[in-house]
Amino acid sequence: MKNEKPTRSELLASRSVISEMRQAYVASDVGGLHPTEQGGFLVRDAQANFTAIRLPASASDSLSFPLCSNGLFQGQEIVGSFHTHPNAGPEWRQEPSPQDIRLSKEYPETMGVHQFVISREDFYHIDNDGLVTVVGRTAEVLKLGDEELNP
Ligand SMILES: [Zn+2]
Structure with missing residues (x-):
């Protein structure tokens, strides 16, 4: 029996996934000092x-994903997979980088069928064809306002 891959909507309907993403974002x-x-x-x-497993953070502008060729x-x-783009200054790009897109196309087993990039303003999706x-x-996606109203 082969598992169907989940849709993007199914992943984002998971409270656990959203909660973990929100914690990573915070x-x-x-847009802060560090x-x-x-x-x-x-x-x-x-x-x-569905749930998320965070990787150890190492830098202000990159994150390493271990190669998982067996999926x-x-x-x-x-x-x-997901990561944040926390640098909000005008010299930084908010959208997925060419490297982000390349990883989804060339390493689908590692990055999964859905890669999400979380910037201050917009929440991006990359599929395995590299479509952003x-x-x-x-x-709205991370329900940041709700968290403040209902801690
Ligand atoms: Zn990135």
Whole structure:
């Protein structure tokens, strides 16, 4: 029995995924004094639930994903990946970099079928053909306002 890959909407309907992404966004200090790129893998566990596994942050403007040519990370099926673009100054690009796009095209097992890039303004999606689309405003996708109203 082969698992169907989830749709982008299915991943973003997961409270666990959104919660982890929101924590990564906050930890990134997006637009702040000490921006740090954060992110990780989106996986499907044995109970078919989606969640995120954060990777250790290392730099203000990059994040390393370990190569997972078998499509697994810590024994769980990789269905996607995400990282923040926390540098909001005018000299920094907000949209996915050519390197981000290349990874989704050339390393689909590692990056998963859905790669998300989270900037201060917009929340981007990259598919395995390298097509970039804007999912929506980051504050809306991550429900940042709701968090402030209902801590
Ligand atoms: Zn990037």
